[in-house]
Amino acid sequence: MLRSPDYYAILGVLRDASQEEIRRAYLDAARRLHPDKNKAPGETEIFLEVQQAYEVLSNPKQRKTYDASLPAKREEQPSYPIFHQISFSRALLVRLKEPQLIYVLLDVRARKTDAPPPAPPLNICLVLDRSTSMKDAKMDLLKAAAIQFLREMRPEDVFSVVSFSDRAEVVIPASYQKDRHKLEAQIRDIQASGATELFQGLECGLNEVRRSLGSRYVNHLILLTDGHTYGDEQACLDLAQQAGEQGMGISVMGIGTDWNDIFLDQVASRTGNTSRYIARPQDIQKFLTEKFHELTRVLAEEITLEFAPSPGVELNYAFRLQPEAGPLSFGAPMHLGPVLWDTHLSVLFEFLIQPSAIGAGGLCFLEGDLKITMAARPAPLPPIRIHFEREVADTPDPTPPPSAILQALSRLTLYRMQEKARAEMGAGEVEKATLSLKNLAVHLLSQGHQELAKTVMLEAENIQHKRSISLEGEKEIKYATRALLMNQGDRVE
Amino acid sequence: MITCLNCRHKNPAGAIFCAECGAQLNAAEIITQSIRTDKALESVSQNVRKLDFPKAISDNAWGSLHLIDTGQILPLVERNEFTLGRISEGQPIMPDLDLSPYQAYASGVSRLHALLKRDGKRVILMDLGSSNGTYVNGKRLTANVERLLSHGDVVSLGKFKIQVLIK
Numbered sequence: 001m002l003r004s005p006d007y008y009a010i011l012g013v014l015r016d017a018s019q020e021e022i023r024r025a026y027l028d029a030a031r032r033l034h035p036d037k038n039k040a041p042g043e044t045e046i047f048l049e050v051q052q053a054y055e056v057l058s059n060p061k062q063r064k065t066y067d068a069s070l071p072a073k074r075e076e077q078p079s080y081p082i083f084h085q086i087s088f089s090r091a092l093l094v095r096l097k098e099p100q101l102i103y104v105l106l107d108v109r110a111r112k113t114d115a116p117p118p119a120p121p122l123n124i125c126l127v128l129d130r131s132t133s134m135k136d137a138k139m140d141l142l143k144a145a146a147i148q149f150l151r152e153m154r155p156e157d158v159f160s161v162v163s164f165s166d167r168a169e170v171v172i173p174a175s176y177q178k179d180r181h182k183l184e185a186q187i188r189d190i191q192a193s194g195a196t197e198l199f200q201g202l203e204c205g206l207n208e209v210r211r212s213l214g215s216r217y218v219n220h221l222i223l224l225t226d227g228h229t230y231g232d233e234q235a236c237l238d239l240a241q242q243a244g245e246q247g248m249g250i251s252v253m254g255i256g257t258d259w260n261d262i263f264l265d266q267v268a269s270r271t272g273n274t275s276r277y278i279a280r281p282q283d284i285q286k287f288l289t290e291k292f293h294e295l296t297r298v299l300a301e302e303i304t305l306e307f308a309p310s311p312g313v314e315l316n317y318a319f320r321l322q323p324e325a326g327p328l329s330f331g332a333p334m335h336l337g338p339v340l341w342d343t344h345l346s347v348l349f350e351f352l353i354q355p356s357a358i359g360a361g362g363l364c365f366l367e368g369d370l371k372i373t374m375a376a377r378p379a380p381l382p383p384i385r386i387h388f389e390r391e392v393a394d395t396p397d398p399t400p401p402p403s404a405i406l407q408a409l410s411r412l413t414l415y416r417m418q419e420k421a422r423a424e425m426g427a428g429e430v431e432k433a434t435l436s437l438k439n440l441a442v443h444l445l446s447q448g449h450q451e452l453a454k455t456v457m458l459e460a461e462n463i464q465h466k467r468s469i470s471l472e473g474e475k476e477i478k479y480a481t482r483a484l485l486m487n488q489g490d491r492v493e
Numbered sequence: 494m495i496t497c498l499n500c501r502h503k504n505p506a507g508a509i510f511c512a513e514c515g516a517q518l519n520a521a522e523i524i525t526q527s528i529r530t531d532k533a534l535e536s537v538s539q540n541v542r543k544l545d546f547p548k549a550i551s552d553n554a555w556g557s558l559h560l561i562d563t564g565q566i567l568p569l570v571e572r573n574e575f576t577l578g579r580i581s582e583g584q585p586i587m588p589d590l591d592l593s594p595y596q597a598y599a600s601g602v603s604r605l606h607a608l609l610k611r612d613g614k615r616v617i618l619m620d621l622g623s624s625n626g627t628y629v630n631g632k633r634l635t636a637n638v639e640r641l642l643s644h645g646d647v648v649s650l651g652k653f654k655i656q657v658l659i660k
Contacts, residue, residue, distance in 0.1 A: 090507060098494060101507035352505065401509060410517070413510040420512075438637055439514045442621050445576055446586040446605035 007053035007066065010046075012380030015067075019058065026054040029380060032215050032247075046379060082300055082339060082372055084108045084384060089401040089409075092393040093363055099354050101316070104388050105405050108336075108370065109344040110299045117341055119296040120376035121156040123217035125174065127205035129225035129255075130163040131196040138255065138281045139192045142224060145285035147184050152292050153177050158217065160208035161187060164201030165194025174208045198229035202239050202250070202267075209248050218298050218375045219248045222291060224284065225264075226255040233263055240270040244335050247301065247373060249273050253287055257471035261478065265327060272302050272335030274326025277479040279472075294323065299341040301375045304333040305386075307368025312357030315366075317350040319415075321408055325485040333371065348408050351388075364389035408485070414443055415481040422478075425469055434463050440477075452480050499622065554660065555611050561647070561654040563595055574610040576621070577650060578603055592653065601625035601651025609642075609657075616642045616659050625651030 008015055011025045029050045056062045089103035126146055134142065146161060150172075153159050160174035171190060172183050205221045213219050221243070229236065240250055252264040252275035264275045278287055309315060318328040320336065323343040328334060339345045351365055369383035400406070417440040424433035437460035444453035459473040495504045495518050502513035511518055554568035567590065569575060578588030579597040586604045603623035610617050620627035622636040628649040634640050642648070644659040 089509060094506065096506055099505050101505045103507075103509070396506075406509065409509050413515045416512075417515050439622075442605065442637075443515050445608065445621070446578070446588070448587045450574065 005049060005053070007057050009382065010049050010053040010379065011057065012382050013057075014382050014385060017057075019060075022054070022057050025380070026050065026058070080381070081111050081374070082108060082381070082384075083111055084370065084386065086386065086388065087402050087405060088388075088390060089405050090390070090397060091399055092397040093353065093358060093390045094396045095358055095392055095394050097355055099352050102351050102353060102365075102390070103401070103405055103409065104349045104351065104366075105402075105408065106336075106347045106349065106386075107344050108300075108303055108339050108346075110339060110341045113341075116297075117299060118376075119154075120218050120298055120301075121154070121158070121216060122292075122295055123158040123174070123209055123212045123214070123219045124153075124295070125160040125162060125205045125208045125221045127168075127201045127221060127223045128161065128163045128171075128190065129165070129196060129201065129223075129227065130190050130192045130194070131165045131227055132193055133196070133227050133258070134255075135192040138226065139190070141281040141284055142255070143187050143190060145288050146187050148285050149288045149292060150177065150180065150183060150187070152289065158212045160205075160211075162201060162205040162208060163190045164197065164204065165192075166197045166200065167194075168200040168204035170204060170208060174211045196225065196227035196229050197232060198223075198225065199232035199235045199239065201225075202236055206239060206243055206248060210246070213246065213248065215247075215373075216376055218295050218301050220295060221248060221250045222288070223250065223252045223264075223267075224255060225252070225259055227258055228260050229263075236263075236267055237270065240267045241331065244271040244331075249302070249338075251291060252276070253278055253284070253291075254475075255281055255284065257475055261475060266329060269327060269329040270331065270335060272304070272328075272337040274320070274324050277475050279476065294340065297340040297342060298338050298375045300339040300345075301373045302338055303336045303345055303373075304371045305336055305368050306333040306371065306383075307366050309351075309366050310357055310364065312354040313365040314352045314354075315349060316352050317416075319348050319412055319485075321346040321348055321412075321485050325482045336370075346408075348405070348412060349388075358392055362389055362391045410447075411481075411484045414440060414447075414484060415478075417443070418477050418481050422469070422474065425463065430463055430467055433469075434460050437463065440481075447484075449484070452477070455480070498624065556616060556657065556659045558590075559656040559658055560595055561656055562600075565595065566658075569609070569611075573612075574608065576605060577607045577609060578605040580604070592650070595653070597650075597653055600653035602653045603651075606650045607648075616657065618642050618648060618657075623650065 011022060011029065013021055013025045056066050085107045087105045093102065094100060126149060128142060128146060150159060155176065158174050159172065159177055161171040162168055163171050171186050177183060202223065209219050209221055243250055248271065250268050250271045251273045252268045254261055254264060254275055255278045261275055261277065268274045276287055278284055315330065320326050320328055323338060323340050323345065328336065336347050337345050353365060357363060357365065364387050366388040369385055371383045372381045374381060417436055421433045421436035421440065424436060437456050441453045441456040441460065444456060455473060455476055459469050459477065462473065463469055494506060495508055497504060497511035497514060497516055497518055499516040500511060500514040502511055504512055504518060508518055554570045556569045558567045575589040577590045577592060578586065579593035579602050580587065580591045581604050588605055592602055605621050606623040607621055607627045608619045617639045618629065619639045620634045620636045627634045629640055629642065629646055642657050646657050648655045648657055
């Protein structure tokens with residue numbers, strides 16, 4: 001029997017999509033699949049289907065006729081490779097005259113399969129800081145790590161290397177790796193000198209990724225740096241924003257203590273990624289290898305959330321617990337991060353709900369679409385529509401929060417206390433910062449993290465005596481409290 | 494509004510951890526029981542006879558804790574630092590020395606009450622911001638300030654009395 005093509009599936013939209021959503025889905029698909037850009041076999045045919053689907057669905061009359069020809073509406077198809085779960089800190093909202101908080105844990109994971117899916121090919125660029133501060137041993141270790149990374153590349157991977165100081169140069173242009181000896185020599189030839197101008201490196205690196213940008217690959221840039229950039233921060237953030245929109249990820253690895261972790265978290269989070277702290281240059285290679293293995297386990301390259309909170313509802317805080325713990329930036333859409341085939345994506349949201357938001361019935365405090373970009377799969381998936389909603393009662397429900405939320409929050413609280421201490425330090429509130437660190441130390445002790453508690457106490461004393469926190473302690477505490485969040489991650493068997 | 498019992502910070506309804514000090518909120522049934530310690534402690538130090546250091550466990554322990562109410566002796570071995578408190582179900586807090594089998598809850602011991610450590614020959618106690626306080630020979634300690642202990646000192650975690658025996 002001849003089945004008419006499912007135009008909604010082809011465009012990756014829901015049956016009740018608005019004209020605007022259909023138009024946007026079409027433009028997205030066109031950008032990815034345009035015959036001028038994609039030479040992979042089969043993609044031109046897919047593009048023609050998309051074209052046809054758009055012609056029908058964008059015309060209200062034709063769409064109506066087409067809709068009438070469809071079988072009865074089906075719910076999410078069982079073949080959908082990804083599903084999600086939502087849990088709330090409370091079963092009920094309460095009718096109150098004051099604002100109230102509610103926590104939501106969103107979990108997106110792969111449907112179980114018998115065998116791991118084939119590892120997606122990578123399109124990856126290493127962007128290496130070669131400023132003067134990287135000189136000597138540090139530079140040698142960085143180069144050795146980059147060469148080792150190159151050796152990990154499989155024949156189907158596209159690889160490039162960019163180095164930068166106050167200007168950037170392409171060391172290895174994006175290509176499949178044929179003559180590895182020559183490429184290794186090119187990496188060895190990188191010399192350290194000059195200042196750190198991040199924008200130069202990022203722009204040059206993204207251009208290399210862009211040359212092979214496509215839905216067949218996991219498209220990713222890894223920035224390795226040890227220094228501060230000055231004056232071009234906003235330009236970097238704009239670049240990252242654009243990269244996120246175009247489906248490129250940016251991960252940052254900061255070496256040593258002198259880099260600006262808060263800024264680079266912002267850069268990475270605009271693509272749903274984060275920064276890592278490499279205290280000792282000897283560990284660069286280990287971190288890069290880890291990243292490589294993570295990227296080859298990617299099932300969905302990125303999940304974004306497009307949403308409109310209800311009036312009187314504020315999203316206070318959003319944090320990704322795994323696969324890689326890190327803060328999220330509040331753009332529209334919000335870039336949540338990747339789903340690995342064996343590791344869920346878990347995001348914890350904190351909402352503040354004003355009394356004005358609560359009416360007579362239940363409250364849907366967020367309505368949005370989870371958009372899924374699958375790795376190595378050219379046809380888009382329809383978005384998943386999600387609702388955060390709760391019944392409203394006059395008296396609170398005594399049920400304690402689900403243990404997953406309680407556990408996650410108890411650790412996230414530690415991370416936020418560290419953020420708080422840093423903010424207080426930044427505002428010159430030395431006493432407050434000292435107290436926050438001492439409180440943090442007590443909680444760390446109580447959860448059995450003796451070593452970290454000691455580091456924190458040491459910094460609290462540092463602040464009292466020198467009125468400043470050591471750069472080393474600051475980063476150690478931040479990334480160690482972050483790592484606590486990741487340890488609890490449960491993997492799909 | 495939920496007022497944090499630890500630091501008095503006012504958190505919005507629905508908060509689970511205090512935004513100021515990080516303590517867990519809103520768990521009325523699992524919070525440390527609040528008790529009056531002033532009367533109970535007055536006569537503590539006079540009534541307790543000094544014990545000799547118990548022979549049987551003296552080989553590798555640097556000290557031991559004599560639980561006065563129940564008579565048990567807990568050796569301090571293997572590590573130089575112990576957090577004292579009680580494990581409470583559903584809580585992520587894990588003190589090194591769990592006193593919950595010895596009626597610690599009824600005596601007002603916090604989940605994380607005090608830190609006992611050895612520094613060379615010296616033995617040091619520090620209250621960790623407990624609800625009912627830590628006392629040495631009837632004198633209350635300031636939270637987060639270290640206090641040197643001598644052999645035979647009587648330490649009270651709330652009403653929970655321990656004689657510290659130092660080798």
